[in-house]
Amino acid sequence: MQxxxxxxxxxKQLEYFVAIAExxxxxxxxxxxxxxxxxxxxxxxxLERELGTTLVRRGPRSATLTDAGKLxxxxxxxxxxxxxxxxxxxxxxxxxxxxxxxxxxxxSCAGLVPGTRLVELASTPNVSVELREGxxxxxxxxxxxxxxxxxxxxxxxxxxxxxxxxxxxxRMLAIMPPALEVGSEMxxxxxxxxxxxxxxxxxxxxxxxxxxxxxxxxxSVGCVVDDERTACTWARGGMGVALAPETLLxxxxxxxxxxxxxxxxxxxxxxxxxxxxDRYMSPLAQRCLALLGDLG
Amino acid sequence: MQxxxxxxxxxKQLEYFVAIAExxxxxxxxxxxxxxxxxxxxxxxxLERELGTTLVRRGPRSATLTDAGKLxxxxxxxxxxxxxxxxxxxxxxxxxxxxxxxxxxxxSCAGLVPGTRLVELASTPNVSVELREGxxxxxxxxxxxxxxxxxxxxxxxxxxxxxxxxxxxxRMLAIMPPALEVGSEMxxxxxxxxxxxxxxxxxxxxxxxxxxxxxxxxxSVGCVVDDERTACTWARGGMGVALAPETLLxxxxxxxxxxxxxxxxxxxxxxxxxxxxDRYMSPLAQRCLALLGDLG
DNA sequence: CAACGCCATACAATTCTCGTATGACTTGTT
DNA sequence: AACAAGTCATACGAGAATTGTATGGCGTTG
Numbered sequence: 001m002q003x004x005x006x007x008x009x010x011x012k013q014l015e016y017f018v019a020i021a022e023x024x025x026x027x028x029x030x031x032x033x034x035x036x037x038x039x040x041x042x043x044x045x046x047l048e049r050e051l052g053t054t055l056v057r058r059g060p061r062s063a064t065l066t067d068a069g070k071l072x073x074x075x076x077x078x079x080x081x082x083x084x085x086x087x088x089x090x091x092x093x094x095x096x097x098x099x100x101x102x103x104x105x106x107x108s109c110a111g112l113v114p115g116t117r118l119v120e121l122a123s124t125p126n127v128s129v130e131l132r133e134g135x136x137x138x139x140x141x142x143x144x145x146x147x148x149x150x151x152x153x154x155x156x157x158x159x160x161x162x163x164x165x166x167x168x169x170x171r172m173l174a175i176m177p178p179a180l181e182v183g184s185e186m187x188x189x190x191x192x193x194x195x196x197x198x199x200x201x202x203x204x205x206x207x208x209x210x211x212x213x214x215x216x217x218x219x220s221v222g223c224v225v226d227d228e229r230t231a232c233t234w235a236r237g238g239m240g241v242a243l244a245p246e247t248l249l250x251x252x253x254x255x256x257x258x259x260x261x262x263x264x265x266x267x268x269x270x271x272x273x274x275x276x277x278d279r280y281m282s283p284l285a286q287r288c289l290a291l292l293g294d295l296g
Numbered sequence: 297m298q299x300x301x302x303x304x305x306x307x308k309q310l311e312y313f314v315a316i317a318e319x320x321x322x323x324x325x326x327x328x329x330x331x332x333x334x335x336x337x338x339x340x341x342x343l344e345r346e347l348g349t350t351l352v353r354r355g356p357r358s359a360t361l362t363d364a365g366k367l368x369x370x371x372x373x374x375x376x377x378x379x380x381x382x383x384x385x386x387x388x389x390x391x392x393x394x395x396x397x398x399x400x401x402x403x404s405c406a407g408l409v410p411g412t413r414l415v416e417l418a419s420t421p422n423v424s425v426e427l428r429e430g431x432x433x434x435x436x437x438x439x440x441x442x443x444x445x446x447x448x449x450x451x452x453x454x455x456x457x458x459x460x461x462x463x464x465x466x467r468m469l470a471i472m473p474p475a476l477e478v479g480s481e482m483x484x485x486x487x488x489x490x491x492x493x494x495x496x497x498x499x500x501x502x503x504x505x506x507x508x509x510x511x512x513x514x515x516s517v518g519c520v521v522d523d524e525r526t527a528c529t530w531a532r533g534g535m536g537v538a539l540a541p542e543t544l545l546x547x548x549x550x551x552x553x554x555x556x557x558x559x560x561x562x563x564x565x566x567x568x569x570x571x572x573x574d575r576y577m578s579p580l581a582q583r584c585l586a587l588l589g590d591l592g
Numbered sequence: 593c594a595a596c597g598c599c600a601t602a603c604a605a606t607t608c609t610c611g612t613a614t615g616a617c618t619t620g621t622t
Numbered sequence: 623a624a625c626a627a628g629t630c631a632t633a634c635g636a637g638a639a640t641t642g643t644a645t646g647g648c649g650t651t652g
Contacts, residue, residue, distance in 0.1 A: 009383060012304050027598055039641050041600060051383060053390025057576050058599065060649045067578045068389040075382035079375060086371035087305060087347065093364040094349025280353055282363045323629060335610050337631060354630060356618040 011083055013047045014076040016040055017055065021073045024062045096287035098126040103288070104139040104148035105131060108228055109271050111251045112168070113152065117291040127284065135203055143276055149285040152292070154245070155270045156207070164274040167292075172267035173249070175235045175242040176258045188260040190217040197222030197240035199231040208243060211266040228252075245269055307379055309343045310372040312336055313351065317369045320358045392583035394422040399584070400435040400444035401427060404524055405567050407547045408464070409448065413587040423580065431499055439572055445581040448588070450541070451566045452503070460570040461585070468563035469545070471531045471538040472554045484556040486513040493518030493536030495527040504539060507562040524548075541565055 019029035019040075026044065030037040048055050055069035065073060092098035101121065105113060110133055122129040132142055136153040143151045143162070155166075174188050183192045194217045200208060202224050212219040222240035225231050228248050235242030236255040244252075249259070273292045275281065281289070315325035315336075322340065326333040344351050351365035361369060388394035397417065401409060406429055418425040428438055432449040439447045439458070451462075470484050479488045490513045496504060498520050508515040518536035521527050524544050531538030532551040539558070540548075569588045571577060577585070 008306075008308050009379060010304075010306055010308075012306075025598075036642055037599075038601080038643085042640080045600090051386050051390060053386060053579070055386075060598070063599090064576075066576060067395055067580075068386050071389050072382065072386045075378065075385070079378050079382065082371065082375050082378065083305060086368065086375065089371070090347050090349060090351075090364050090368045093367050094347060099363055280360075280362065283349070284363070321629080331609095332611055333630075334612085334632080338609080341631090356629070359630090 009047065009050055011080065013043055014080055016043050017047055017069075018073065018076050018080065020044060020056060020063060021065055021069065021076075024064065026056075026058075026063055092126065094283055096283035096285075097124060099282060099284040100128050100130060101150070101282075101284050101288050102130045102132065102148040104142040104151040105133055106136045106139055106151075106153045106271075107133045108135075108245060108247055109152050109154060111247050112271065118288065121284075121288055121291060140274070143274065146276075146279070149275065149279075149282065150288055150292070151274045153272055153274055155272060157272070157274075159274070161277055162274045163277045164272045165289075165292075167271045167273060169268055169270045170246040172262040172264075172269070173244055173246060174260050174262055175232050175244060175254055176260065177235055177238045177241075178256060178258065179238060180241055181258050183260055186261060187263045189263045190215040190219075193241060194218040195220050199223045199225065199234045199240045199242040201228045201231050201244065202226055204228075204243060208267065211264050214266065215264060243267075305343065305346060307376065309339055310376055312339050313343055313365075314369065314372050314376065316340060316352060316359060317361055317365065317372075320360065322352075322354075322359055388422065390579050392579035392581075393420060395578060395580040396424050396426060397446070397578075397580050397584050398426045398428065398444040400438040400447040401429055402432045402435055402447075402449045402567075403429045404431075404541060404543055405448050405450060407543055408567065414584065417580075417584055417587060436570070439570065442572075442575070445571065445575075445578065446584055446588070447570045449568055449570055451568060453568070453570075455570070457573055458570045459573045460568045461588075463567045463569060463588075465564055465566045466542040468558040468560075468565070469540055469542060470556050470558055471528050471540060471550055472556065473531055473534045473537075474552060474554065475534060476537055477554050479556055482557060483559045485559045486511040486515075489537060490514040491516050495519045495521065495530045495536045495538040497524045497527050497540065498522055500524075500539060504563065507560050510562065511560060539563070543567075 016029070016033060019033050020026055023029040023032060026040055027037050030040040033040065044056060051068070051072070053068040054066050055072055056063045057066055089098065103113075110131075113131075118129070121127055132139075132148055134142065136157050139148070139151040139153050140157060140162075142148045154170075174183075174193065176182070176188075180196055182188060182196060190212050193212075197220050198208075200221055200223070205221075205224060209219055223231075223234060225234065228242075228244040229252050231242040232244055232248060232252045232254060234240070236253070236257055243262070273289065275285070275289070312325070312329065315329050316322055319325040319328060322336055323333050326336040329336065340352060347364070347368070349364040350362050351368055352359045353362055385394065399409075406427075414425070417423055428435075428444055430438065432453050435444070435447040435449050436453060436458075438444045450466075470479075470489065472478070472484075476492055478484060478492060486508050489508075493516050494504075496517055496519070501517075501520060505515055519527075519530060521530065524538075524540040525548050527538040528540055528544060528548045528550060530536070532549070532553055545555070569585065571581070571585070
């Protein structure tokens with residue numbers, strides 16, 4: 001049922017031919033190729049048939065190239081080099097050793113990334129990591145739009161159509177200027193913060209209100225700001241008690257403020273690594289996921 | 297006895313892959329390749345095994361490329377284009393449609409070359425003809441030294457190690473100024489030229505002397521010159537009877553001289569196309585030989 | 593002049609590649 | 623909701639292609 005097929009030059013044939021051209025001898029080339037001599041003669045003849053040209057003049061002591069052979073040798077080495085490089089590169093991409101990884105990170109988590117093994121990825125040659133920062137809804141939007149491969153966000157978030165892996169749980173901190181210190185040495189409850197002016201990041205407002213309500217505590221919002229770091233700065237200036245997740249500490253100067261943990265678990269957040277369930281994950285992205293596993 | 301051989305990416309596999317990439321579908325690609333679908337699936341899987349990478353994400357309605365697949369597509373098209381161009385070019389050289397042909401021509405025969413089908417060769421794109429002129433011994437020396445592929449010379453010549461094909465037989469002419477006219481209307485013999493001053497090209501001297509001796513005629517050399525055309529010019533000026541082969545006529549102004557054929561066959565010469573017997577003849581050179589066949 | 597080395601051919605064995613048949617799965621329609 | 627249509631993967635058999643061993647011709651070298 002199989003129809004005899006017409007000519008199709010093989011890379012193998014080119015390798016054979018190059019070996020012959022470089023050894024100036026069929027037998028020696030066969031040794032170099034770890035095959036016996038007759039198949040090499042056969043394949044050379046085959047190649048010549050396919051090209052309709054004599055490529056090698058068989059002398060009694062040596063095999064030399066014809067004009068056509070010289071041309072083919074030039075080209076064949078180029079083709080083989082290109083094919084070899086291609087194989088190597090494609091394998092590299094396949095193993096996640098090459099490529100571009102786009103990462104969307106909630107700005108309030110960005111401080112943690114350098115502590116993960118992700119730095120290995122970024123420092124790999126031929127791998128570049130493109131980081132997009134934003135708040136959690138923005139990151140999710142990037143993910144949805146396919147702008148980024150992987151997101152690092154903070155709970156709570158809408159996870160429809162997403163797969164995620166939760167990482168470190170972060171407690172909510174209260175950064176208190178000395179004048180406003182309340183609570184025990186390590187912890188403070190919402191109730192203890194009743195009536196105390198609070199400096200709050202906008203994205204936390206709803207979550208904080210809900211937690212205070214549940215604790216039957218009175219929330220006195222002194223100020224709502226966009227960025228947690230600003231909240232911390234203002235607290236240091238005496239504007240009130242700032243509420244911010246743990247991550248903030250390494251990147252902010254809290255001056256002489258007291259740092260206490262808020263006891264209510266409802267204000268704890270978790271970081272999560274998320275990606276679209278139906279999206280193709282490149283090997284590089286998969287490797288990234290594996291490395292981000294150490295986040296928690 | 298045949299050892300299972302390790303991976304070797306085929307150009308065929310690349311063609312298959314490119315078809316799949318461009319059709320975004322395996323079945324459609326198979327139609328385009330005029331093969332059935334299962335082998336195509338098989339070969340794709342094979343290619344992926346060899347590269348250790350998923351190249352195509354098989355969707356229910358379409359096949360899309362992974363990152364590695366996109367890279368491979370880029371490279372594969374380049375490789376295939378290069379291979380195709382190479383095949384075309386090598387075939388071109390093989391058919392003598394491409395290359396450089398070096399031709400050594402006896403200057404006294406040079407006038408004939410433009411009348412042959414060799415002009416076809418010279419006007420072919422990618423073919424250039426390099427012409428070296430000289431006298432017959434010089435041309436033979438070029439041939440011996442490998443400076444030229446083919447020579448066009450005039451008899452007699454030493455033909456050791458040469459192959460040749462004789463072409464047109466040229467008779468020797470006597471160009472007579474009116475004052476020196478002898479002989480019948482068309483022909484003249486050596487005997488008739490006895491004592492008549494002769495203007496002779498150096499390369500003919502020996503041959504002419506021998507012929508006159510054989511005819512028991514007395515040769516009176518009035519002048520020996522290097523170039524037949526000069527001999528002719530001087531004859532026109534009355535210096536004597538010039539002896540020159542037929543070929544000279546189209547390229548020389550004989551003024552009011554009489555042109556007669558020398559009856560002795562010994563002074564006829566033949567043009568010959570010669571080449572080294574043991575030298576590799578490129579397809580272009582072979583094609584040239586075929587075209588020069590029309591010389592006679 | 594015989595031994596040696598290189599290349600080509602002959603033949604057999606095995607692997608490779610292709611086609612047909614078939615099943616699993618998804619999508620769009622009745 | 624069930625069915626038809628289409629795509630892709632697997633199973634299997636047939637033919638072609640590639641490889642190895644054996645062998646002979648031919649020119650060179652001791």
